[in-house]
Amino acid sequence: MDSFLGRYRNLSVLLLLVVGQLLLLAYQVRSSQDVPLIRVWTVAAAAPLARGLEWARTAAAGFFSDYFVLRDVRAENERLKKEIGELRLRNHLLSAELASAERAKALEQYRARIPSKTLAVRVIGAGAGPDTKTVFVDRGSSDGVQRGMAAITPEGIVGKVVAAYPMASLVQLITARNAVASVVSQKSRVHGALEGTGASLCTVDHVENKDPLEPGEWFYTSGNDRVFPRGLPVGQVTLVREGRGGKEVLVEPSALKSRIEEMLIVLDGVHGLIPPPEQAPAEGVSLLPPPPPEGAEAEVPAAPASGGALTDADRLADRYRRLTEAQGVQLGVKGRIADFTRNPAPSTDAPARKAEPPKAGKTEPPRP
């Protein structure tokens, strides 16, 4: 036996290694369980190095821009970006709530509801191997991150946590092959399963040919997958065509249009509402009631002039109206923008000037 092994030493080593790994693979495939020890060791070895690299890159970039170019402006810019992101997310939740009911009622509902508990994380690396569409983030199970949690940004869903290690977690992007999310379209309420293709676009399966769907329509999470809370923006339809087993739908994920640096892990998800079709996602909170119908101007209650304004909003509206009139600019129409920093001319209108109804159908373009 010894002579046999000695004679075929190389072949024996090869067989031993291959068979060992095949058994390892078979164990994982049959039991659907991972071998966490090897992964934990490797990630524990690689994560500090990746974090160090990221720190060095950030420090080097920050040094040059902070001290030589912009000094404090960059720090302020980062803070403002973070603040804008938080406000966008809050704005989206508010818009979904406010669109569903009267303003006061929706506000009460929103106050009563506990928002999703999230954890801000930073991307420290990409998954090994070409085309894996996974990223490592700098928070792990010691911070409460668990496998299966959703990863989102204010722009939309990013993916889900596929592995949580003590110091880092692996997030599979929604564009990864076989990544899925349950979605519903905003306008026609068509349900489907968003599936990653390994490229920049995703497909939506299980959409029948008879279902009405148009390019440009937004998809939101439906919450049926128990991963992503309902009401988060997913992306816009870029292509729809009829196929054999159903419609072929391509969606561009709104959160992955640019490189992801930070994201939020949803620790405790709360389902939201999907905004109505006329409302742009994540923006366009309408605090005013809908405009009166055409020809009903006579019945519109008179807005007070600046002298007799009832509220601050009335005074502000009157100020803007006088400014735009003085500069010959029409509000709500694309083109020249009025200079609102000037002082308006004193009001010469009668105290009971009739209010003009807002232009119908003017909404901000959809922005993820």
Next chain:
Amino acid sequence: MSRFEESLAADLAARGKAAHFPAAVYVLAPLAAILFQVYVPRFLEALSYLELPLLTAIYFALMRRKPASGAFIGCVVGLAQDALSPHPLGMNGISKTLSCYFAASLSLRFDVENTLLRFLLGFFFYLFHQFFFWSLSRGLLGEQSDFPIPQTVISAFLNAVIAAALFSFLDRFRRDD
């Protein structure tokens, strides 16, 4: 391996062809390659197609000229790569084990110092690795994905170019017997 191969290996080693490296190089070079694959594609996604861990493992297998050592290096590098990826452990491990074993076996028959041969070996072993990985995905995991031939050939060419340069760079650390 047959007696002929063993005698040939011994002959080559006796002639001072087998190379050795400081222990730190065996650890740091694959680690740097894996870190490169983990970190750099974040900023340049096109570089995710560079299989530096494979090229590094192939280099050590070629230079060591010992199929058993080559297989072991390929196994360790592949498992480490698997651990940092969403794939089951062993997918890269088996592919790299076989690639490095065959690379080391070939090094007994050819002069692997030649740059053109290194380019060809890099091209061939990248294709072999990708095809074997795809076969394992289909056969063992049941993944229904096509093998992207044009894309893989282009990637193989780019990896071969990098391999020729990388091998020359790593030659600086070798200590010939």
